[in-house]
Amino acid sequence: MLLTRVKVYVSKVIDAPVAGVWALLRDFNGLPDFHPFFTVSEIEGGLRADTVGCVRAFRNTAGDLIRERLLTLCDLARQQTYCILEVENLPVHDYVAGFRLHPVTEGDATFAEWWAQFDCAPADEAELRPRIASVFQTAFDQAQARLGGTT
Amino acid sequence: MAKVHVSAVISAPIDRAWATIRNFDGLPGWLPVVRESRMEGGKLADQVGAIRALRMHDGGLVRETLLALSDLEHSLTYDIFEAPMAVVGYHATIQLRPVTDGDQTFFTWAAEFATDPPEAEAETVAFVTGVFRDGVASLKRQFGGR
Numbered sequence: 445m446l447l448t449r450v451k452v453y454v455s456k457v458i459d460a461p462v463a464g465v466w467a468l469l470r471d472f473n474g475l476p477d478f479h480p481f482f483t484v485s486e487i488e489g490g491l492r493a494d495t496v497g498c499v500r501a502f503r504n505t506a507g508d509l510i511r512e513r514l515l516t517l518c519d520l521a522r523q524q525t526y527c528i529l530e531v532e533n534l535p536v537h538d539y540v541a542g543f544r545l546h547p548v549t550e551g552d553a554t555f556a557e558w559w560a561q562f563d564c565a566p567a568d569e570a571e572l573r574p575r576i577a578s579v580f581q582t583a584f585d586q587a588q589a590r591l592g593g594t595t
Numbered sequence: 596m597a598k599v600h601v602s603a604v605i606s607a608p609i610d611r612a613w614a615t616i617r618n619f620d621g622l623p624g625w626l627p628v629v630r631e632s633r634m635e636g637g638k639l640a641d642q643v644g645a646i647r648a649l650r651m652h653d654g655g656l657v658r659e660t661l662l663a664l665s666d667l668e669h670s671l672t673y674d675i676f677e678a679p680m681a682v683v684g685y686h687a688t689i690q691l692r693p694v695t696d697g698d699q700t701f702f703t704w705a706a707e708f709a710t711d712p713p714e715a716e717a718e719t720v721a722f723v724t725g726v727f728r729d730g731v732a733s734l735k736r737q738f739g740g741r
Binding site: 456546550 | 603693
C-alpha cells in the first residue's frame with residue numbers, strides 16, 4: 445500500500461512566562477496530570493522521566509495503549525521530541541513528534557509549537573490530521589487555562 | 596560572544612509579515628533607526644550574497660551582506676561588515692513562525708557578535724537591543740500586536 449507523509453503543526457501564544465510552561469510540559473510521564481485526553485502513564489523499566497531513551501506507556505480515555513520513546517529533552521531550547529513505538533487505534537507509521545517553547549520577550553509570554561510527522565494511508569489523512577492537532581491544541585489550551593492570566 | 600534576542604507576536608498572517616521582512620532593501624519601511632537603504636552593485640534584494648548600504652538617521656553608514664534567505668523557514672540571515680559600532684563578527688537572523696491558534700506571527704530577531712574593544716560590549720548590547728525593540732514596536736504599529 446502506498447503511504448502518504450503527513451505533517452501536523454499547531455502553535456499558540458500562552459500568556460505565561462516560558463519557565464512555567466516548560467515546568468508543566470517537561471515531565472515525559474506527566475500527560476495525565478494536565479491533559480484531559482489521557483488517564484494513566486508510567487515509565488517502563490524503572491527509568492526516570494528525564495532519561496532520554498526512556499519509554500512511556502500511557503492510555504487515553506478510550507483505554508487505548510500508547511508507547512512512546514523520548515528522543516530529545518533540551519532544557520536550553522525547551523524542546524522535547526519523541527516517537528511512537530506502539531499504539532492502538534491510530535493508523536500511523538514512523539510517527540515522530542515534538543514541541544518547543546519560545547520566550548516572547550516583548551510581553552513575557554510563551555510561543556508554543558507542537559508538530560508531528562507520520563506516514564498513513566491517504567484515505568486516513570483527513571481524519572488523522574484534526575485528531576492529532578486537537579491533542580496538541582488541548583495541551584496548550586490547558587497550559588493557558590492553568591498558567592495564563594484572565595484571557 | 597554577545598547575544599541579543601528579541602521576540603514578539605505580530606497580529607498579521609505570516610505571509611503578510613514575511614512580505615515585509617523578506618525585502619532586504621526594505622528596512623526604512625519598518626526600522627526607525629534607518630533612513631535610507633540601497634542595494635550595491637545592482638543586485639536584487641533577494642540575491643544571497645548581495646550587500647545593502649544603510650544610511651542611519653544620525654548619518655552613520657552600515658553595510659550588511661545577505662547570508663541566507665529561506666521562504667520555507669521564513670528566515671533571513673545577514674552580517675554587518677562595516678559600521679560605526681564597535682562590532683566584530685556580527686551576524687543576525689530574523690525568523691517568523693505561524694501562530695496557528697489566532698492567525699498571527701511569532702517574530703524572533705537574534706544577533707551574535709563580539710566587540711572591539713571588549714569593554715564596549717554592554718553598551719553595544721544595549722544599543723542593538725534598543726534598535727531591535729524599536730523595530731518590533733514599529734511592526735506592531737503597522738500590523739497590530741498583542
